[in-house]
Amino acid sequence: MRGSIGVAGAAIAALCLVGAQAAAFERIQAPSPKPEMTENCPGLVAFNRSRVLPASLQLAQLKFDQVRITYIGHSTFLIESPRVVRIATDYNDYVRPPVLPDIVTMNRAHSTHYTDSPDPGIPHVLRGWAEERGKPMRHDLNVKDVRVRNVPTNIRDYGGGTERHGNSIFVFEIANMCIAHLGHLHHTLTQQQLNDIGRIDAVLVPVDGSYTLDLDGMVEVMEGLKAPLIIPMHYFSVFTLNRFLDRMREKFDVEFSDTPSVVISKTTLPAKPKVLVLPGR
Template structure:
């Protein structure tokens, strides 16, 4: 993977929301989408909380043939071509491979494992992107073999920067991108702490919000 070629395709929209532009346009957890946005081919939604499953934001980017991949709780809030999945599922959406993984807290009550909340590994144009969802550092992260990992760093509801460092060391992505800060909880300082701790181990790219 050529990092210089891949990073410009990744757009951080704030919080846990990303858009990846390639042969398909893929969104993760669209929330507080500002202005005109590229229409989505695929939307992956990790769980039903308002800052991840936002029907008004989905409507801003959805086309007639947009496919939404999400859990059962979120699906109840959405319409259109919604594919309900669970951790462990794999599917192919118009040539894009999606592996569904769990996301959960290990020592907090906000995202219990039994709720079936989601993380995703999306393979687009040969690049494997891991969106961890709202999670702590969990065993399922070990040996994922992804190219790009989007990892929460803010603490409180999700893992903090120190736990995210452990996660990055377990995943060993080519690039790690911090998320879940700058809205609701967390700040850029969390992202910077994450980057500094991984210097010389994992390349960390802090994206500017679009």
């Protein structure tokens, strides 16, 4: 991997050794092909806003149809909207963005994906699980030009069993685009989950192949989501990353970025689905 960012300098590898590799999880097979989605994820909340931004917000250097995605490390990204709403994914105690987010999302499979002590200055803290075990958590939040919603998923428990609705896939609708963060995904997706997620423009995907979903299953999820842009996360070595990229090269283009940030828009998404590797830990 080329490049790194100082904010992700914490010893992530050591923190991620949370225990022995979990037993293989029974995969939920999703029917194929995935039907086209027309209503779930068009980003209408964001797109129907005025295209004229106040001068005070133009410092973000994002046009009305752009989103900036910055890889902070592990499974944490900073996502910024044209109206300067900042979102941090899998917000935790070890890897945090350099600015205070307006919205944070969390998943609880491991401590590197959540915190019990979020910064009190964060207005919106969205946990991907409910306090009542086995009950799905539901979020549908609108802040300025951003909509955040979630699709609950199951996780393995430490005994090798299944904890229903233990985590969530978070979907961010910004600037007429939908960006999905898969979190600590442990299984392939049912047709209902694919329907609930809807049409995706960019997906942030864990590619370790062991603590989360196995490699075959994750490739299946990528084929089902059909996102034009795929950004890997949650890998612990160059070997692990390359193992995923080698599989993806069979059907997808692969590109390495020199910087941890990328600005995307509907008009600049790749015509052929592409994996974009952002430098980071």
